[in-house]
Amino acid sequence: MAKTSIFSKEYEKRRRRKRRRIVLAVVLIVLIMGCGVLYSQGNISLDKIKNIFVNKNEPKNKINEQSPNNTVDNSKKNSQENKNEQKSEEKKFIEIKLASGSSAKALYDEDSTGKKFVLVEPLQDGSTFDISKSAKNILINDATTQEIKIYDTNGTEKNVTKPNYTTQSGQVFTKDNILKQYQGYAWSKNAKFIDDDHIVYLSQLPWFKTGDAETFMWLIDVKTGEHKTLWNVKGKQIQIGTLNDRGITVVIDGNNKTVTADGNLI
Structure with missing residues (x-):
C-alpha cells in the first residue's frame, strides 16, 4: 500500500487524529494514576472512581438533584418547619x-x-x-x-370577694375600711376551689380585731355569689390543703380534717 503524501489532506487528518489519541491516552493515564493514589490513601472508594467515568459520559443537560434551586427550596422548607415548631x-x-x-x-x-x-x-x-x-x-x-x-x-x-359585712343590727362594715383600720387583718386569704362551683377561704370575719384572734373558714357558692360562714371550721391556726375524694383537706390547730363541698367537716 502506498504511503500518504505529506502534502495531501489525508496526511493532515491522520496527524490530528493521532495527536487526539495521544492526548486522550495521557489524560486517562493521569486520571487512573490519580484515582489509584487517592484509593490507596483511603480518600476515595471504587464506587466514586466508577462514578467519575460514568458521569463524564452523562448528558450535560441532566438536572442535578442538589442544584442551587433545590438547595434554596430545601432551605425555605426547613425554615418554615422551624417556624411551625416554634409556633x-x-x-x-x-x-x-x-x-x-x-x-x-x-x-x-x-x-x-x-x-x-x-x-x-x-x-x-x-x-x-x-x-x-x-x-x-x-x-x-x-x-x-x-x-x-x-x-x-x-x-x-x-x-367573688365579699365587699362588706353586715351585722345582725344592720350595721355595714366595708372591706377597704376594715383593712385600713386593722393592720394585718385577714378579710379573705388562701382561697381554693373545693369543686368547680364552690370556693373556700379563710377570714377573721365576723370579728374585728387583730392579734390572738380566731380564723374562720368561709364557703362561696360561685353561681349565686353567696358567702357562708362555716362555724364548725375555726381555730387559731388554719391551713387549707389539697383536694381528696371527699372534699378538701384542712389542718385546724394541728388536726387534719376534710371539708366537703356542702360545708360539712369530717
Whole structure:
C-alpha cells in the first residue's frame, strides 16, 4: 500500500487524529494514576472512581438533584418547619392585671376538649392562685387588696370577694375600711376551689380585731355569689390543703380534717 503524501489532506487528518489519541491516552493515564493514589490513601472508594467515568459520559443537560434551586427550596422548607415548631412551642396564656400594677400570665393548653389552665406565672407580692378541678377556671388571691377573682379560659373576670359585712343590727362594715383600720387583718386569704362551683377561704370575719384572734373558714357558692360562714371550721391556726375524694383537706390547730363541698367537716 502506498504511503500518504505529506502534502495531501489525508496526511493532515491522520496527524490530528493521532495527536487526539495521544492526548486522550495521557489524560486517562493521569486520571487512573490519580484515582489509584487517592484509593490507596483511603480518600476515595471504587464506587466514586466508577462514578467519575460514568458521569463524564452523562448528558450535560441532566438536572442535578442538589442544584442551587433545590438547595434554596430545601432551605425555605426547613425554615418554615422551624417556624411551625416554634409556633407550636409558644406558650398560650391570658394576661391578669394585679392591683399592685404588676401582671401575670395564666398559661393554658389546648386540645380536642378545649382549653385547660396549667399554671400562673409570675405572681408577686404574696398573691396566689388555684385551678379548678376541671381546669376550666382559675382563681387569683390578690394579696394587695385581698380580693378573690375568677377567670375562665376566655379571660372573662369575675370578682367573688365579699365587699362588706353586715351585722345582725344592720350595721355595714366595708372591706377597704376594715383593712385600713386593722393592720394585718385577714378579710379573705388562701382561697381554693373545693369543686368547680364552690370556693373556700379563710377570714377573721365576723370579728374585728387583730392579734390572738380566731380564723374562720368561709364557703362561696360561685353561681349565686353567696358567702357562708362555716362555724364548725375555726381555730387559731388554719391551713387549707389539697383536694381528696371527699372534699378538701384542712389542718385546724394541728388536726387534719376534710371539708366537703356542702360545708360539712369530717
